[in-house]
Amino acid sequence: MPRAAGKSSGGESQSQGINIEMNLLNQLKQAIRNTSAHNPDVQAAPACILWPDRERLWEPVINQIQSVLPELLVLGEYAPEERRGPAIWLRCAIAGTVEGVVANEGRPPILYLPGVGRQDLRAISECPDALKPLAELQYRGVLWSQVNAKDWTPRAFLTTEQGGLGLDIARDAATRQALHAALPRLLKESLSNLQGRHLDGDDFNTLLIGGDPVLDVLGWLSQPDAIKASGSSPEWHAFCQVCHSQYGVHPERQTPLEALTCLTQREGAWSTVWARFCEAPHRYPQLVEQLRQQAPPDLGLFPEVEDMQVWPQLNQQEEDKLYHALCELGNLPAPQARTRLDALEKDHGGRRDWVWAELGESPLAMALAPLSFLAKTTQRSLAGGQADDMHQAYVQEGWKADDAVLKALAEVTGQREQEAVFTAIRSIYLSWADDAARHLQSVWRPGDDGLKRDEPSPHAREGECVLFVDGLRLDCGKRLAKRLIQRGLNVVEHSTWAALPSVTGTGKYAVAPIFGSSAIKEEPESYQFTPITPHLFKKLLRDNGWQVLERRQVEQLHKETLDTSQSAWCEFGDIDHVGHESGWKLAQRVDAMLAEVAERIQALLAQGWAQVRVVTDHGWLLMPGELPKTELPASLVDSKWGRCASVKPGANTATARFPWYWNEQVHFALAEGIYCFKAGESYTHGGLTLQECVTPELVVTGTAEITPLVVIDELVWKGMRCTVLVEGETDGLMLDLRRHAADPSTSLVLSSKPFKAGGKASVVVDDDDLEGEVAQVVIVNEAGHVVAQCLTTIGTDD
Numbered sequence: 001m002p003r004a005a006g007k008s009s010g011g012e013s014q015s016q017g018i019n020i021e022m023n024l025l026n027q028l029k030q031a032i033r034n035t036s037a038h039n040p041d042v043q044a045a046p047a048c049i050l051w052p053d054r055e056r057l058w059e060p061v062i063n064q065i066q067s068v069l070p071e072l073l074v075l076g077e078y079a080p081e082e083r084r085g086p087a088i089w090l091r092c093a094i095a096g097t098v099e100g101v102v103a104n105e106g107r108p109p110i111l112y113l114p115g116v117g118r119q120d121l122r123a124i125s126e127c128p129d130a131l132k133p134l135a136e137l138q139y140r141g142v143l144w145s146q147v148n149a150k151d152w153t154p155r156a157f158l159t160t161e162q163g164g165l166g167l168d169i170a171r172d173a174a175t176r177q178a179l180h181a182a183l184p185r186l187l188k189e190s191l192s193n194l195q196g197r198h199l200d201g202d203d204f205n206t207l208l209i210g211g212d213p214v215l216d217v218l219g220w221l222s223q224p225d226a227i228k229a230s231g232s233s234p235e236w237h238a239f240c241q242v243c244h245s246q247y248g249v250h251p252e253r254q255t256p257l258e259a260l261t262c263l264t265q266r267e268g269a270w271s272t273v274w275a276r277f278c279e280a281p282h283r284y285p286q287l288v289e290q291l292r293q294q295a296p297p298d299l300g301l302f303p304e305v306e307d308m309q310v311w312p313q314l315n316q317q318e319e320d321k322l323y324h325a326l327c328e329l330g331n332l333p334a335p336q337a338r339t340r341l342d343a344l345e346k347d348h349g350g351r352r353d354w355v356w357a358e359l360g361e362s363p364l365a366m367a368l369a370p371l372s373f374l375a376k377t378t379q380r381s382l383a384g385g386q387a388d389d390m391h392q393a394y395v396q397e398g399w400k401a402d403d404a405v406l407k408a409l410a411e412v413t414g415q416r417e418q419e420a421v422f423t424a425i426r427s428i429y430l431s432w433a434d435d436a437a438r439h440l441q442s443v444w445r446p447g448d449d450g451l452k453r454d455e456p457s458p459h460a461r462e463g464e465c466v467l468f469v470d471g472l473r474l475d476c477g478k479r480l481a482k483r484l485i486q487r488g489l490n491v492v493e494h495s496t497w498a499a500l501p502s503v504t505g506t507g508k509y510a511v512a513p514i515f516g517s518s519a520i521k522e523e524p525e526s527y528q529f530t531p532i533t534p535h536l537f538k539k540l541l542r543d544n545g546w547q548v549l550e551r552r553q554v555e556q557l558h559k560e561t562l563d564t565s566q567s568a569w570c571e572f573g574d575i576d577h578v579g580h581e582s583g584w585k586l587a588q589r590v591d592a593m594l595a596e597v598a599e600r601i602q603a604l605l606a607q608g609w610a611q612v613r614v615v616t617d618h619g620w621l622l623m624p625g626e627l628p629k630t631e632l633p634a635s636l637v638d639s640k641w642g643r644c645a646s647v648k649p650g651a652n653t654a655t656a657r658f659p660w661y662w663n664e665q666v667h668f669a670l671a672e673g674i675y676c677f678k679a680g681e682s683y684t685h686g687g688l689t690l691q692e693c694v695t696p697e698l699v700v701t702g703t704a705e706i707t708p709l710v711v712i713d714e715l716v717w718k719g720m721r722c723t724v725l726v727e728g729e730t731d732g733l734m735l736d737l738r739r740h741a742a743d744p745s746t747s748l749v750l751s752s753k754p755f756k757a758g759g760k761a762s763v764v765v766d767d768d769d770l771e772g773e774v775a776q777v778v779i780v781n782e783a784g785h786v787v788a789q790c791l792t793t794i795g796t797d798d
Helices: 010-015 024-034 059-066 087-095 118-122 154-159 173-186 201-208 213-222 224-230 233-247 256-265 270-279 285-293 312-331 334-353 363-377 387-410 415-443 474-486 504-510 534-543 551-555 575-588 590-607
Strands: 049-053 072-075 110-114 464-468 490-497 568-571 611-615 637-640 644-647 657-660 663-670 694-701 710-718 721-728 734-738 760-764 774-780 786-793
Touching (some): 024 049, 024 059, 059 072, 059 110, 059 173, 154 173, 173 201, 173 233, 213 224, 213 256, 213 285, 233 256, 256 270, 256 285, 270 760, 312 334, 312 415, 334 363, 334 415, 387 415, 387 474, 387 490, 387 694, 474 490, 474 590, 551 568, 575 590, 590 611, 590 694, 710 774, 710 786, 721 774
Parallel strands (some): 464 568
Antiparallel strands (some): 637 644, 644 663, 710 721, 774 786
């Protein structure tokens, strides 16, 4: 028998087993389809499902609903391509006589009736003529309506327990208005994200503007006119309501300048806005400029750091103070300069955590960290003991001073910073390096076994590739070793003395496997101090079973297939060339060059060599503001470099002479201390100092992927900001906070953050309700792999 007009029930919906992980659009689809459920033993299948909507509340999203309900047809103007038409067309479509409208196999058609209520169909005698073709369908079909026979409204469907979703939604008019405006986006939300919450107008307005009100507030502060023009009228209205309720500012009634005052005060919800701004200040250049144009308030004689950090003007004042203080170091003896640097670090070091440092506006505060470390390192003099004692002390700690100089110079951004950093370095580093150099030169004696190198065997070692890197100073070798370890490679470090004079012509062939060859001359070749020509050098290598890889092959290893059964010699790296060309600015390029060398080493191992042995010829001196000069008349020499010279036979000079590595009967003049024979040199080599002559050798094995080795050293909560300090190489690493360490979808912060120089990063949890919960601090590499993690309690120092 025909099925009587019916309605969906809560029991019917629940019997279908609604999945709470589905979004609301699919929940709605399932609920409407469940209306056609019937007992085929006693009932006929309904001819259609009628969906009345007198108030047209579903009409704005009906196209969205049609995307998941192909059987849904709409009453309206004739537009068959949109599955819409008048009542007579709907009747024909149901009967299957309309071309192009494909019935959904196994399911009855659904007829959405905007502007039509249930009672309009019931009162047939009063039913408008345009609807009469549909009136009899209420007997052959079924109505999708509530248990109380009322039409389903969006709010009723979301809140009703029977047949609806049972959500807790406020009943005020503002919430109802916001719900209708946000309905297109609300249908995309997962039911599980909405259950267990009391939802009000703010929730729906927030959803309408994208779900991230903090980001929207920052965007409005940065570009108020553009933000207003970019959104629709409902979105702008929703944004204004959220601003008013959550931040106490109404964008239509108050100016961005009033909101800017709230931002700088950072009270209540505005503290989260400020924290988000600090996480990515580069995204808001106009906001930064607006802060510059505001006058900071009077903070008194002893202002709080928390209040100072907001204002770029105050940060610049502190930079100016630091500039003058660093420049004054040039008037102090080295011990006092070191003490002063320690005090400056205490006063200004905290500014490295201010947002202005992230924007590059605190270069002197950034340089102060390595300068302070340089001060501590140079307190320990290397000028003591014999040559071997000095070698050991330099390898253990002394090289860190050279590394700190490079790090400080890497922060220099302009002429003003250059003057201050140069002065600070010279005030404590020049005398320290010169004292060590003079002592080394005084204790060195011809024939001193402590200065003899291990002579490389001329015979090829099976499975070995020797990579020569010109000018790989010990501190740079340490940086390279760290990079290689970060890539998961095994590194064994050695150190040795460079051949004298410490120039490429002499030192390169001393580390090459050609020792003992009759082709080596007893007299240096021209002014280069070399014992063999490049052509003969390569021939000698090949004669001894070594293949010589050209630079082109090394640069394009990914395109090459090489014979790794034969040991190889290759050369890569331009450290020395860049040093001579750029002077002190080498410090700003050295990391990029070392990264390239690390890539070449890993590529060589990937080709199939069992190990790569990294060798170099010499180190170098680098002194910003130029090295001190000593005189050596040109009339007394055949050739002269910055730190070494070939003296003419019979010339009378007090300059110290040392034997040539390849023939101890041949002597060269080497400059004393860290002095230079030429004026204006800030980078040079060729003499006898620890920086020039203690050189690294690395033996690298393995083919592992990049796996940074880092250790979480410190974790601090300040409010809802978590700051982490790690030890180890942090290039390419990101900090995140998650419920489950291995699952990035459980992140509790809006975005993970990269580590800054020095191994520090911070993230902000903007949901205050999470305070006190346990979470995982994780550090991930570029591939997304977790390389370190630890438990923490949000908002609490552990």
